[in-house]
Amino acid sequence: xxxxxxxMRFIENAxxxxxxxxxxxxxxxKKASELAxxxxxxxxxxxxxxxxxxxPRLVWESEEGVLERYRATxxxxxxxx
Numbered sequence: 796x797x798x799x800x801x802x803m804r805f806i807e808n809a810x811x812x813x814x815x816x817x818x819x820x821x822x823x824x825k826k827a828s829e830l831a832x833x834x835x836x837x838x839x840x841x842x843x844x845x846x847x848x849x850x851p852r853l854v855w856e857s858e859e860g861v862l863e864r865y866r867a868t869x870x871x872x873x874x875x876x
Contacts, residue, residue: 813844828857831857837856
């Protein structure tokens with residue numbers, strides 16, 4: 796049986812929203828891991844739920860130091876135009 800298309804809209808029910816967040820963030824982590832393995836590139840993933848949601852923040856790196864290297868070379872937002 797094929798999967799049905801999920802309608803992209805805000806989930807009103809807080810429990811359902813937290814469950815979907817947990818499931819989707821695990822899926823994103825798996826895809827990021829696959830990307831790092833298949834392409835041989837360092838990957839970092841940051842997933843944060845809305846404030847007050849109670850869901851834990853997910854920070855994942857394919858190798859140690861990816862986020863620090865990004866922060867050291869990233870252009871501050873106020874300089875982008």
